[in-house]
Amino acid sequence: GxxxxxxxxxxxxxxxxxxxxxxxxxxxxxxxxxxxxxxxxKGPQFIIDIRSNxxxxxxxxxxxxxxxxxxxxxxxxxxxQPGDSAVYFCAEKxxxxxxxxxxxxxxxxxxx
Amino acid sequence: xxxVTQTPKFQVLKTGQSMTLQCAQDMNHEYMSWYRQDPxxxxxxxxxxxxxxxxxxxxxxxxxxxxxxxxxxxxxxxxSAAPSQxxxxxxxxxxxxxxxxxxxxxxxxxxxx
Numbered sequence: 212g213x214x215x216x217x218x219x220x221x222x223x224x225x226x227x228x229x230x231x232x233x234x235x236x237x238x239x240x241x242x243x244x245x246x247x248x249x250x251x252x253k254g255p256q257f258i259i260d261i262r263s264n265x266x267x268x269x270x271x272x273x274x275x276x277x278x279x280x281x282x283x284x285x286x287x288x289x290x291x292q293p294g295d296s297a298v299y300f301c302a303e304k305x306x307x308x309x310x311x312x313x314x315x316x317x318x319x320x321x322x323x
Numbered sequence: 324x325x326x327v328t329q330t331p332k333f334q335v336l337k338t339g340q341s342m343t344l345q346c347a348q349d350m351n352h353e354y355m356s357w358y359r360q361d362p363x364x365x366x367x368x369x370x371x372x373x374x375x376x377x378x379x380x381x382x383x384x385x386x387x388x389x390x391x392x393x394x395x396x397x398x399x400x401x402x403s404a405a406p407s408q409x410x411x412x413x414x415x416x417x418x419x420x421x422x423x424x425x426x427x428x429x430x431x432x433x434x435x436x
Binding site for chain 2: 242243245247252253254255256257260262300302304306309310311312313314315316
């Protein structure tokens with residue numbers, strides 16, 4: 212079966228520091244990846260995505276890095292703010308399948 | 324654009340009761356899907372649809388039915404609710420189901436007693 216996992220279930224960072232959230236995936240055929248943010252009581256919110264033909268993609272205060280050699284994905288959040296406190300999921304997909312596979316999530320807590 | 328909407332937000336059922344969770348999107352997306360989210364587990368796919376009139380099973384389809392009569396709506400039916408179906412249910416949609424972004428609704432929290 213598919214496996215998308217996260218290295219750490221919880222992460223605490225000081226406000227203003229950078230955060231790094233990691234994700235491992237098991238299927239080398241995966242070619243599309245998304246990071247989602249989920250606040251308590253809400254649905255997952257799209258943050259950033261990356262396709263397998265890229266190694267890095269940047270958004271506003273967020274960067275996603277993809278290492279296909281070791282099947283590893285990371286989300287970097289610059290200057291972390293209290294509003295960044297949430298659970299972060301990675302999801303992966305193959306173009307040949309009509310299904311995303313999700314990790315269990317990392318809970319990020321920002322300490323003021 | 325309302326995006327993906329779900330009703331109700333909360334629901335309590337007794338074992339054996341049936342109900343329908345509603346999902347609608349106004350983005351003209353072809354692909355729609357239903358997930359359940361349980362503590363300590365990632366989102367798991369229940370059913371999905373790649374277009375009106377087409378549905379298929381996901382990872383955990385047992386006990387659920389779906390239909391897709393229009394592009395906008397994708398209801399999820401619980402035929403005979405069981406306590407194991409206590410969960411938070413999310414509907415999602417994407418443009419085509421290919422390598423494009425999937426957008427989620429706010430969720431329905433269901434408790435089966």
